[in-house]
Structure formats: structure tokens, C-alpha cells
Amino acid sequence: MRASLEHISVDFGPVKAVDDVSFGVAAGEIHAIVGENGAGKSTLMNVLFGLVRPNNGRILIDGDERVWNSPQDAIEAGLGMVHQHFMLQDDMTVLENIVLCSEPANALGFVNFTAARNRIRDGFSQHGISIDLNARVGDLGVGQRQIVEILKVLYRDARLIILDEPTAVLTPQEKDRLFAILHSFATDRRSIIIITHKLDEVMEVADRVSVMRGGRLVSSGSLLKTTKERMARDIVGGELPPPLRRSARAPGRVVLSVRDLRVKGHMPVGPLSLDVGAGEIVGIAGVSGNGQSELIQAITGLRRASGEIRLDGKRVDNMDVAGRRGAGMSYIPEDRQRTGLALGASVSENANAGRDDVGRFSKGPFLDRKAMADFARGLIDRYRIKAAGPRALASTLSGGNKQKLVVGRELSRSTPLVIAENPTWGVDIGAIELIHAELLRMRDAGHAILLVSTELDEILTLSDRIFVIYAGALSDEIPASSADRQKIGMLMTSRRTATKVEA
Amino acid sequence: MPPANMRGELTSWVITLAWIFAILFGLMLLVGAPFATALQGFVEGAFGGRRFGFLMATLSRATLIVGMALSAMLSFRAGLFNIGGEGQLVAGGLVSALVAIMLPGPPLLVLSAAIAAGMIAGAAWALLAGVLQLYVGVPLLVGSLLLNFPIRYIASYLVAHPFRDVQSGMVQSHLVPNAMWLPNFPGVRLDIGILFILAASIFAIVYSHTTLHGYRARLNGLSPDFARAVGLPVGRLTLQTLAMSGAIAGLVGAIAVFGIHHRYIDGMLVQPLYAWTGIIAVLLVGMIPWLVPSSGFFFAAVQTGAAGMERAAGVPKEIGLIMQAVIILFVASRVSGALLGGSRGQRDGDA
The missing domain is CATH 3.40.50.300 (P-loop containing nucleotide triphosphate hydrolases)
Structure with missing residues (x-):
């Protein structure tokens, strides 16, 4: 036709x-x-x-x-x-x-x-x-x-x-x-x-x-x-930014340590164990629906799980979400429409949600709207968010700018651990570029980053070590240097473990 | 808003009003009532009367409806579908009346204690629904609704048996001491209960817009997943908000006792559907705090106006109720449409 x-x-x-x-x-x-x-x-x-x-x-x-x-x-x-x-x-x-x-x-x-x-x-x-x-x-x-x-x-x-x-x-x-x-x-x-x-x-x-x-x-x-x-x-519509470069870097102390984690759910997960060290990005690849969200929700405290989770050596598995965030965890959720943002609230209200320093934007029981707006303006400038201003509704932002707002809010907390779940899903090239650069910058500054993504390219670009999740289980570790697209693709659809790389 | 839109807005309002009048006219033809007399009766019944007696009745009714609307609004904005306002209202009215009757002491002190007890009772009844949701897993919508029934019958039982004013021959409690009646404003038949609701309105508006708690509750209302993910204390917010909501409902119950009926009469808070009218009044204005008082007044005026129409033009009560429904439906279609359309905003660029 x-x-x-x-x-x-x-x-x-x-x-x-x-x-x-x-x-x-x-x-x-x-x-x-x-x-x-x-x-x-x-x-x-x-x-x-x-x-x-x-x-x-x-x-x-x-x-x-x-x-x-x-x-x-x-x-x-x-x-x-x-x-x-x-x-x-x-x-x-x-x-x-x-x-x-x-x-x-x-x-x-x-x-x-x-x-x-x-x-x-x-x-x-x-x-x-x-x-x-x-x-x-x-x-x-x-x-x-x-x-x-x-x-x-x-x-x-x-x-x-x-x-x-x-x-x-x-x-x-x-x-x-x-x-x-x-x-x-x-x-x-x-x-x-x-x-x-x-x-x-x-x-x-x-x-x-x-x-x-x-x-x-x-x-x-x-x-x-x-x-x-x-x-x-x-x-x-212009020249492309230079490709990102990941400098070689030896990971530091273990920031996130997960032992024998089991999560019940639509896709049961575990038992699995996982370490993320300071100054490294650990990528978890996999087809969506293989237990990624269960794993992340268990670590962030949004879902009950058994097993041991330590953050900077401290047990956090019996804490609630706020406790874990306070202990040094930030979370960039996959679904910015529902979990990442409250779309009916303003940019400023979204930017200030989940801040630990409540005293900096409130006076007694009252909000300090000006301090909130200033903080939001800081994020808008720092992460190049296109918004009409702090008072604009979050729903008026484009997908990429919404995501930049989520990323900015979470990364600005500068916690030892950052969990990023499909951080560039459905956003434009400019936003992808910025978000990837920010994640790498955090890594170079010594933060531990757990990246869970269904985009294989994203995993390959950013990660120092890679795991593949399939049917709730993790594959053996794949060092970034020996990662191969076809091999990872195979692991994404079958319960075969990767060929062990001899150390 | 550009002028073209404004004109469109105006036209659609005119069309809405035309529809309302056309249907009302048709209904009156059906029952053979004179249209002009009925209309005059409506306006008179809602806003007129000797020394504005009917307007005072409208305001008195509006007091209770606005109070219940505020109670519902606090919950709804926090994403809590607390539709148990009726039960919380009954709990507040019942407890405040009983405290006033039983507790000895100086009237003003007892009155304060009785109002406080009513608010606590309302809060407790709302909290019960919250606890059922958080710890037993009964959805708030179901739990709060079902809790309306036991308190209704507990109240019926108490005023029918242990606390009944047997001499009166009615199912009602004894009168509360005269010194505890809320006084009227000078020269009119309107008690000062409206001042309490005025204060509650100001509290609700200030709370919703300027406090940390109100901000967090609203984020939870807009997106519970979001609130959980950024670590807001969702369980605590739920209980605190419900308690606030229930306390206002309890206050409304106390105002009805001390300002209007001066005793607890079986069904006095249930039959006029204050709680449900309040819920509709909130939904009509899309839960925008500062619009709630006028919305509540509108509903009160439609009800007293319809009663006036019945008196003046002999329109049967049932037809009067149908007319109320017609007016409310058409106004709702205009107001909610405009409010929601305006606040919905643009969709995500991803789509």
C-alpha cells in the first residue's frame, strides 16, 4: 500500500x-x-x-x-x-x-x-x-x-x-x-x-x-x-555532545550489602546477595518483569522481604522508607508519573518532598514557601529543567524534564547510595545525556550506584559490573570489560549462568 | 483567560440556566403549580422571610453542611476516602449532649468540656476506621461507611432507653441546661454556632495551604506511591488527618445540639443528610478549600428554597426534591467540568 x-x-x-x-x-x-x-x-x-x-x-x-x-x-x-x-x-x-x-x-x-x-x-x-x-x-x-x-x-x-x-x-x-x-x-x-x-x-x-x-x-x-x-x-538540531567516558576506578568500601534476600510477590525474588561499593556503578540488566521492581522495593523498604540489608555497615532491613533514606539512600523510581512525582503538585512542592532538612523549608508547623521555591530554582538551574518556574505544575513538564526533576531531587541529597531504576526510560536524548553524566559524576565522587535498567545500552555504557536478572535470580557477575551484548541477551531469557571469569 | 473563552463560558452558563428553568417549568406544569409564585417562593424561602428569618434558616443549615464539607475535604485532599462523616457527626452530637446533661459544674466550663468531648468522640470514630484500614486491612471507604451504622443504633438505643426523656413522648434525650444553649445573634434567629464553623473554615484553608502537615497530606492524596517512595510517614499522616476530619464532624454534631435542637433527638443528624450533602458540596468544587463555604451555602439555599416553593405554590415535597436534584446536577456539570478541566493540566510528553 x-x-x-x-x-x-x-x-x-x-x-x-x-x-x-x-x-x-x-x-x-x-x-x-x-x-x-x-x-x-x-x-x-x-x-x-x-x-x-x-x-x-x-x-x-x-x-x-x-x-x-x-x-x-x-x-x-x-x-x-x-x-x-x-x-x-x-x-x-x-x-x-x-x-x-x-x-x-x-x-x-x-x-x-x-x-x-x-x-x-x-x-x-x-x-x-x-x-x-x-x-x-x-x-x-x-x-x-x-x-x-x-x-x-x-x-x-x-x-x-x-x-x-x-x-x-x-x-x-x-x-x-x-x-x-x-x-x-x-x-x-x-x-x-x-x-x-x-x-x-x-x-x-x-x-x-x-x-x-x-x-x-x-x-x-x-x-x-x-x-x-x-x-x-x-x-x-545541533552538534552532539562528546560521548561519555568512564574512567577506570577501583571501588572503595562496600556501601550496600544484601544477603540472602527473599521477596514474595508476583515474581518471587531470591535468595540473592549483592554488594555495591563506593565509587562503582553496578548494573542489573534484564527484561522487565523478572523481579526488578520486587528487588528494588525490598531494598528501598517499599515491600516486605526477608534477609539482611546493610547500608554502610548498618542493618537497615527493619527500617521503614524514611529510616533508610535517612541512613543514606536515594531512589530514582522508574515510574515518574506515579512514584517519582506528584503530578498535581507544583515543581517546588515536588522538589522539596522527602528532604531530610525539614527545618530549612519550614517555620514551626508552617511552610516557608520562599525557601521551598529557592531550593526548587536551584534544582531547575543545576539540572537544566525546562519549567515555567517553581510554581508550575509538575504535570506541565515534558517527560524528560519531569525525569530531570526526579533525578535532581534525589541526587541533590548526595547520599552514599543511589538506586536508579530505568532512569532514562522514555526521555529525550538531551535528558539521557544529562542523567548519565550526573550518575557518572556521582560515581566518580565516590557514591555507590545500583542501576537497574531494561535498556541494555544504558547498562553497558554506565556499569562497572553487570548482573542479569531472570525469573527473580541473578546471574553470575559480568565485569564491564568482558560484557558481550549477545551473551547478556541469552542470559536475559534463560536461567543459565554466565561462564565464570577466572580471577 | 481570553475574551472568546469568557464569552463561551457565559453562554454555557446561560444554556445551563435555561435547561434548569425549562425542566423546573415542565415539572410545575405537571403538578399544576403557578411558575412565578413558585419561583418567588424559592427566592423568598432561601433568602427572605420576616426579618430575614428564612435566610437565617438557610445560614443555620449551611453551618452544618459546610462543617461536614470541611471534614470531608480534609480527608479527601489527603487521599483518604472517609465517607463516615455521618457516624462521626452522630458520635460528636451524642457524646456532647450526654456530657452536657450528666456533667455538673459551671455552664460555660461544662459547655466547653462537652464540645471538646464531642470533637474527641468524632475523632475517635474516624480513627477507628483508620485503624481498621492500617492494621486489619479493611479499606477505608468500606470501613468508614460501615461504621456509620453501629453508632447510629448505639445513639438510638441510648436516647430510646437509658437517657430517654420519657415525659416528652419522643425518642430523644433530656434538654441540655438552658445556660448552655448557644446564644443567638442580636435581633435574628441565628445562633453563634456559625462562628465555630467560620473558624473551622479558616483553620482548614490555612492548614491546607500553609502547613507542613497539610502539604504532606496533600502529596499523599495526589499520589500515595509517591508519598511512600519519598519516605513520608504515610500511616501517621493517615491517622492524624482522620482524627482532624472526625473532630470537625464532632464539632458540627455539638453545634447542632447546643445551637439548634438543645438535646439529642433520634435521627436529627442523619435524616437531613448533612454529612452526605457535605460530601457532595466538596466534590462539586473539586476539593478547593476556599470554595467549600460557598458551595455549602449553595446546597443549603437550594434545600430551604425548595421548601419555600412547597409552601408558596403548593408544589408537592417529592417534586421539590426532584427539582433540587435537577438544579444540583446541572450546576455540578458546569462547575466541576470547569474546575477539573482547568486543573487537569497537560499530559506527559511521553504519551
């Missing part, structure tokens, strides 16, 4: 989310759209898929102008979209999920599952997909769920498939499998649009690439005519 968007503009109130963008995708082409968060990629695709009505511009499908009243119109015209957050019913089987909303039903309403099964099987053999149709979706891993989403789109015989950040949750192996399927689709003359912020993947899978920045299309053309560096420059 050939599709093009002509002079599309979308306004959200005074904000121009998409500004006069024209863009096309040819049949059998894999077209990557890259750009920072808020660059307008998702909005543009939502226009193409009928989720957002443009203020201006035309949508052409195979040369004919079309107007979508709802995504349903787009689906009927042969478009399909795989959203970043899966939209599946956990309690239904793979088959039921795939046929949902377009069931092959007869006049009486009975669903002919055999026909559906056969039709899906054809798709399997053609594109090399394998999945158990009778499995309950809730029991599947993320990689497999994504396959279900793709099968849903394929079942409706979509000729143009839009994928929004499809590799965010995949292991390297799962990503390879996905890209093979996408190539097979392209050979079948289906068109693919893939939204991503990982340039390596663009180089690997795309035929053409379009870069968006600030709602405008900055460049669009064949992959052969561009380079990774040029794309990166287009994305940020």
Missing part, C-alpha cells in the same frame, strides 16, 4: 504538535521515523491511523484522498497499528485476542474458530511466526505478546502497519526475530512504518528514514544517503 500525508498540521491548544509535515511511504518499504519525545512522531502516526484529526492537510491512500472519522475507518482501509503499550486481554487465549473485534461469526453469532485458526496458520508459515494459539496471553512474555499484537494486525490483512517503539521491551534476540518478520512483510509488499529512537535499529531495518524535530520534518530520504551521526545531529 502507498500512503502519503500532505501538509499535515495538528494544534493542541497553542502548541503546534505537528507543523506542515508531508511524508510518504511506498509499498513494500520499511520506513523509520525518528526524533525525540515530543517531536510529533506519535501524533503524526495517530493522524494517519485516524486517532487524531489534523487541523490541516490531506491523507492519501494509494493516491486517493481519504478522511478518517475514527481508527475503524483506517482499519477498514487496510491500516494497522501496534501501540507501544499492548492492548490485549490477559485472560483470553492468543486466538481469542487475535480475532477479537473481527470474529468470523455466522448469522447466529457463533464464532468459527477453526476457520480463524487456519487463516492464522497461513500467516505463520508465510512469515515464519510461531506461537501457541491456545496459550493464555497473561502467561506469555513481552516478546510473545508483541507477536500477538502483530498477528492481530495481520489477521485483518493490514497492508500498512505502524509500529510505535516496538523494541522498547524486547531482548536482542526477540528484536532480531521481530525484524525478520518485518522484512518478510515487506517482501509481501506490505508497508511498514516504525517509530523508534534507537538509531542502530534504524540502520539495521529501515529502507528510508524521516527525522522529526519540534513538530517539523527535518529530513527524509533513503537510508543509504544518511549516516547515524547525521541522523543524530538532525534529531537534536
Whole structure:
């Protein structure tokens, strides 16, 4: 299918989310759209898929102008979209999920599952997909769920498939499998649009690439005519900062020591033991949902656990969250929307929450709003947070600036231990750069940092030592010097231990 | 706000009012009541009367509704769905009446002790719901609601049997000594109970906006996960906030006893739905503290106005209640929509 968007503009109130963008995708082409968060990629695709009505511009499908009243119109015209957050019913089987909303039903309403099964099987053999149709979706891993989403789109015989950040949750192996399927689709003359912020993947899978920045299309053309560096420059609109360098450094005293920790929960964890020393970053890689949050909540005191946790030699496992923070722990949570910030409160109110020096921003029972605002202004300057001011609501900040606020608040406490959980999830390149630099600066200043991330690149860039967490258990330690992407990828999906490195 | 929006706002208010009048008119046609008389009866019943007697009745009712609204607001802003205001109100009214009847001593001292006891009783009843949540695992929403019933029947039993004023022939306690009645303002039939609620309003507004405790409670209300993660003492905040909430409800109960009824009458705090009206009044203005008093007054005026309409135009009571509901629903659709729409803000850039 050939599709093009002509002079599309979308306004959200005074904000121009998409500004006069024209863009096309040819049949059998894999077209990557890259750009920072808020660059307008998702909005543009939502226009193409009928989720957002443009203020201006035309949508052409195979040369004919079309107007979508709802995504349903787009689906009927042969478009399909795989959203970043899966939209599946956990309690239904793979088959039921795939046929949902377009069931092959007869006049009486009975669903002919055999026909559906056969039709899906054809798709399997053609594109090399394998999945158990009778499995309950809730029991599947993320990689497999994504396959279900793709099968849903394929079942409706979509000729143009839009994928929004499809590799965010995949292991390297799962990503390879996905890209093979996408190539097979392209050979079948289906068109693919893939939204991503990982340039390596663009180089690997795309035929053409379009870069968006600030709602405008900055460049669009064949992959052969561009380079990774040029794309990166287009994305940020200027020169790139020099790559980070991790200086060699011998770790100091043990700051965090975890012994025989067991956590009950959806994903039981442990027993596991772990040390983090002063002046080192210990990275824990793994596919999300393998016990990372249970582990972190146990260490921070948000969840009950058994075992021994020592901070600077002092037992903290019987303390509450406030006690542990007071003993020298800071925590950058993964979910800035719910755990990292109170979005309905102002920047200043968020910045001052959890401060230990209560006396510095209160007088008796009353708040010292001025001292609070001054402190917030300090964070805004120091961490280059784009905010209208200390009184602006946290919800008005962009994702990257929200995260900088969380990171700034926690790092400014300058505690011996910092726990960072997916600290750059879904934020723009500028914010990633700043957060990584700050974490490294903390490390060089002798703080102990426990980094838990599902982004393998982040783990590899920052960590001195690496563990992989799978099904609640840690792999053997992998020194950063001998870390290998493929090997870690294997550990992320199986309970095999790493080959011991002889000391 | 740009002028275009302002005009839009005005237009939608006009449309809302038109709808209200249209439906009220239809209802009156249905029961054959004269529209103009009814309307006049409404305004008179809410704000008029000889020497503004009806306005005083509205204010007296507003006192109790605003008090209960403040009680609910303190809990709601802290993310605590304490809908047991009724039970806390009954506990406060009952205990303060009994203390006033039983305790010997100089009236002013006994009155102070009785009001304090009422506030403590209300706080204790709210704390019970909090303890059930924190230590037994009963969700506050359920626990606080269910606790309304036992206290209601405990109160009914006490004034029906041990403390009953048998001579009166009603299910009610004896009168509290005359010297403890809250005096009226000079020249009008309105007791000074409203001053207590005025003070409580000021306290609630100051507390919510300027104190460390109010700030922390609000953070917990906005995002409990956040409050826990930054190490706020969530359990303690919960109990303290509930105690405050319950104490205000208890105070309202005491005001009803010493200012209005001068005794505890079975059902006197439950039937007029003060607690529930208070909850609606808070939700109507999106829990914004300084708007709560006017919201409570609005609800009181709608109720007394409807009563006036019944008297003046012979509108049946049931139709009057339907009219109240119509007015409240339409105003709620306007006010809450505008408030929430304004405070919701922008979504995360991630989306």
C-alpha cells in the first residue's frame, strides 16, 4: 500500500504538535521515523491511523484522498497499528485476542474458530511466526505478546502497519526475530512504518528514514544517503555532545550489602546477595518483569522481604522508607508519573518532598514557601529543567524534564547510595545525556550506584559490573570489560549462568 | 483567560440556566403549580422571610453542611476516602449532649468540656476506621461507611432507653441546661454556632495551604506511591488527618445540639443528610478549600428554597426534591467540568 500525508498540521491548544509535515511511504518499504519525545512522531502516526484529526492537510491512500472519522475507518482501509503499550486481554487465549473485534461469526453469532485458526496458520508459515494459539496471553512474555499484537494486525490483512517503539521491551534476540518478520512483510509488499529512537535499529531495518524535530520534518530520504551521526545531529538540531567516558576506578568500601534476600510477590525474588561499593556503578540488566521492581522495593523498604540489608555497615532491613533514606539512600523510581512525582503538585512542592532538612523549608508547623521555591530554582538551574518556574505544575513538564526533576531531587541529597531504576526510560536524548553524566559524576565522587535498567545500552555504557536478572535470580557477575551484548541477551531469557571469569 | 473563552463560558452558563428553568417549568406544569409564585417562593424561602428569618434558616443549615464539607475535604485532599462523616457527626452530637446533661459544674466550663468531648468522640470514630484500614486491612471507604451504622443504633438505643426523656413522648434525650444553649445573634434567629464553623473554615484553608502537615497530606492524596517512595510517614499522616476530619464532624454534631435542637433527638443528624450533602458540596468544587463555604451555602439555599416553593405554590415535597436534584446536577456539570478541566493540566510528553 502507498500512503502519503500532505501538509499535515495538528494544534493542541497553542502548541503546534505537528507543523506542515508531508511524508510518504511506498509499498513494500520499511520506513523509520525518528526524533525525540515530543517531536510529533506519535501524533503524526495517530493522524494517519485516524486517532487524531489534523487541523490541516490531506491523507492519501494509494493516491486517493481519504478522511478518517475514527481508527475503524483506517482499519477498514487496510491500516494497522501496534501501540507501544499492548492492548490485549490477559485472560483470553492468543486466538481469542487475535480475532477479537473481527470474529468470523455466522448469522447466529457463533464464532468459527477453526476457520480463524487456519487463516492464522497461513500467516505463520508465510512469515515464519510461531506461537501457541491456545496459550493464555497473561502467561506469555513481552516478546510473545508483541507477536500477538502483530498477528492481530495481520489477521485483518493490514497492508500498512505502524509500529510505535516496538523494541522498547524486547531482548536482542526477540528484536532480531521481530525484524525478520518485518522484512518478510515487506517482501509481501506490505508497508511498514516504525517509530523508534534507537538509531542502530534504524540502520539495521529501515529502507528510508524521516527525522522529526519540534513538530517539523527535518529530513527524509533513503537510508543509504544518511549516516547515524547525521541522523543524530538532525534529531537534536545541533552538534552532539562528546560521548561519555568512564574512567577506570577501583571501588572503595562496600556501601550496600544484601544477603540472602527473599521477596514474595508476583515474581518471587531470591535468595540473592549483592554488594555495591563506593565509587562503582553496578548494573542489573534484564527484561522487565523478572523481579526488578520486587528487588528494588525490598531494598528501598517499599515491600516486605526477608534477609539482611546493610547500608554502610548498618542493618537497615527493619527500617521503614524514611529510616533508610535517612541512613543514606536515594531512589530514582522508574515510574515518574506515579512514584517519582506528584503530578498535581507544583515543581517546588515536588522538589522539596522527602528532604531530610525539614527545618530549612519550614517555620514551626508552617511552610516557608520562599525557601521551598529557592531550593526548587536551584534544582531547575543545576539540572537544566525546562519549567515555567517553581510554581508550575509538575504535570506541565515534558517527560524528560519531569525525569530531570526526579533525578535532581534525589541526587541533590548526595547520599552514599543511589538506586536508579530505568532512569532514562522514555526521555529525550538531551535528558539521557544529562542523567548519565550526573550518575557518572556521582560515581566518580565516590557514591555507590545500583542501576537497574531494561535498556541494555544504558547498562553497558554506565556499569562497572553487570548482573542479569531472570525469573527473580541473578546471574553470575559480568565485569564491564568482558560484557558481550549477545551473551547478556541469552542470559536475559534463560536461567543459565554466565561462564565464570577466572580471577 | 481570553475574551472568546469568557464569552463561551457565559453562554454555557446561560444554556445551563435555561435547561434548569425549562425542566423546573415542565415539572410545575405537571403538578399544576403557578411558575412565578413558585419561583418567588424559592427566592423568598432561601433568602427572605420576616426579618430575614428564612435566610437565617438557610445560614443555620449551611453551618452544618459546610462543617461536614470541611471534614470531608480534609480527608479527601489527603487521599483518604472517609465517607463516615455521618457516624462521626452522630458520635460528636451524642457524646456532647450526654456530657452536657450528666456533667455538673459551671455552664460555660461544662459547655466547653462537652464540645471538646464531642470533637474527641468524632475523632475517635474516624480513627477507628483508620485503624481498621492500617492494621486489619479493611479499606477505608468500606470501613468508614460501615461504621456509620453501629453508632447510629448505639445513639438510638441510648436516647430510646437509658437517657430517654420519657415525659416528652419522643425518642430523644433530656434538654441540655438552658445556660448552655448557644446564644443567638442580636435581633435574628441565628445562633453563634456559625462562628465555630467560620473558624473551622479558616483553620482548614490555612492548614491546607500553609502547613507542613497539610502539604504532606496533600502529596499523599495526589499520589500515595509517591508519598511512600519519598519516605513520608504515610500511616501517621493517615491517622492524624482522620482524627482532624472526625473532630470537625464532632464539632458540627455539638453545634447542632447546643445551637439548634438543645438535646439529642433520634435521627436529627442523619435524616437531613448533612454529612452526605457535605460530601457532595466538596466534590462539586473539586476539593478547593476556599470554595467549600460557598458551595455549602449553595446546597443549603437550594434545600430551604425548595421548601419555600412547597409552601408558596403548593408544589408537592417529592417534586421539590426532584427539582433540587435537577438544579444540583446541572450546576455540578458546569462547575466541576470547569474546575477539573482547568486543573487537569497537560499530559506527559511521553504519551
